[in-house]
Amino acid sequence: MAALVALRVLGLFAGGKRAKAPRLPVTAMGLEFGNPLGLAAGFDKNGCAIQGLAALGFGFLEVGTVTPRAQPGNPRPRLFRLAEQRALINRLGFNNDGMDQLAARLRTSRRPVPIGVNIGKNRDTPLPRAVDDYRLGFAALAPYADYITVNLSSPNTPGLRALQEPERARELLGALYEDRAALERRSGRRVPIAVKIAPDFAPETLETLLCVLKEVACDAVIATNTTVERPGVGHLRTATEQGGLSGAPLGPRAREIISKVFKALPEIPIIGVGGIVDAAEAWKHLLAGASLLQIYTGLIYEGPGLVHTILAGLGDRVRATGHDDFASALSAARRNLSSGEEPNMVKLS
Numbered sequence: 001m002a003a004l005v006a007l008r009v010l011g012l013f014a015g016g017k018r019a020k021a022p023r024l025p026v027t028a029m030g031l032e033f034g035n036p037l038g039l040a041a042g043f044d045k046n047g048c049a050i051q052g053l054a055a056l057g058f059g060f061l062e063v064g065t066v067t068p069r070a071q072p073g074n075p076r077p078r079l080f081r082l083a084e085q086r087a088l089i090n091r092l093g094f095n096n097d098g099m100d101q102l103a104a105r106l107r108t109s110r111r112p113v114p115i116g117v118n119i120g121k122n123r124d125t126p127l128p129r130a131v132d133d134y135r136l137g138f139a140a141l142a143p144y145a146d147y148i149t150v151n152l153s154s155p156n157t158p159g160l161r162a163l164q165e166p167e168r169a170r171e172l173l174g175a176l177y178e179d180r181a182a183l184e185r186r187s188g189r190r191v192p193i194a195v196k197i198a199p200d201f202a203p204e205t206l207e208t209l210l211c212v213l214k215e216v217a218c219d220a221v222i223a224t225n226t227t228v229e230r231p232g233v234g235h236l237r238t239a240t241e242q243g244g245l246s247g248a249p250l251g252p253r254a255r256e257i258i259s260k261v262f263k264a265l266p267e268i269p270i271i272g273v274g275g276i277v278d279a280a281e282a283w284k285h286l287l288a289g290a291s292l293l294q295i296y297t298g299l300i301y302e303g304p305g306l307v308h309t310i311l312a313g314l315g316d317r318v319r320a321t322g323h324d325d326f327a328s329a330l331s332a333a334r335r336n337l338s339s340g341e342e343p344n345m346v347k348l349s
Helices: 002-014 050-055 099-108 127-144 160-164 166-187 203-215 248-264 279-288 297-302 305-321 326-338
Strands: 026-028 031-033 037-039 060-066 079-082 087-090 115-119 147-151 193-197 220-223 244-247 270-273 292-295
Touching: 026 326, 037 305, 050 060, 060 099, 060 147, 087 248, 087 297, 099 115, 099 127, 115 127, 127 147, 127 160, 127 166, 147 166, 160 166, 166 193, 166 203, 193 203, 203 248, 220 248, 244 248, 244 297, 248 270, 248 279, 270 279, 279 292, 279 305, 279 326, 292 297, 292 305, 297 305, 305 326
Parallel strands: 037 060, 037 292, 060 115, 115 147, 147 193, 193 220, 220 270, 270 292
Antiparallel strands: 026 031, 079 087, 087 244
């Protein structure tokens, strides 16, 4: 991807300097973030452009999805633009260099912001052995990650979403938490584990999964991955392509899931992702219950300036509440929203 090459070059010349952006500190998962806006997994799968991406002003970055063994992903073409809708359909299929290559990069890389690593299973690993792949990924990468994301929700690896079924999720997360405890005993360092979920749930299925996440004391929920539905784009010829839809049309559905997770698990941080193309959409995700945010497709369409635009817009909204800090401003805005008031800040563009 040409953008990654340019960002690698930017990283070489940035010298640790970062774009000026409003400081909106957030504490979540026991980690400190300079601001709530992160990069979603999938953009820099192999951790090649960490310095350049951090220089754009992100508060954190998530690399991957990475699998134990390198794999090419699905056949091309596998990425389709729906430009008028600011959307993408992808069926990339976890194309990546493998966990050892990423571990080597992270081992020698300076980390200017918190780095999450998104792990998954290889395409040819049978579902009954999926736990083994996730444990391998955790063992290889947790020592170099600020948090680990367990990707159970990509629609582009056959059978992967079956891992969201309660018993399978309980088995997988239980195994990873055992490995996390062993790592903590050895190193004295606790690595948070986030779970990335799909937007395509029947209500009762989501409710059951959230019960499992509460039971195992999940450190964070990332809501959501791409959707196999086609909200607002079904009339387009490109919409018939298989894969997950991301971008602006996903926003309302992502917020619906964020809201449900927030109501069910109010103590667990939510990383809201899906359809964030400007500051207004970012603020809506936060009001719905997100503590942190991630972007990907919006960055493709709007360019690197989107990071500063969103953060500046969030800064405006914080100031409009009359509060000095981001957390207090967001809490006040949520209270106003739940009481039926419409604070002035939601009208800001």
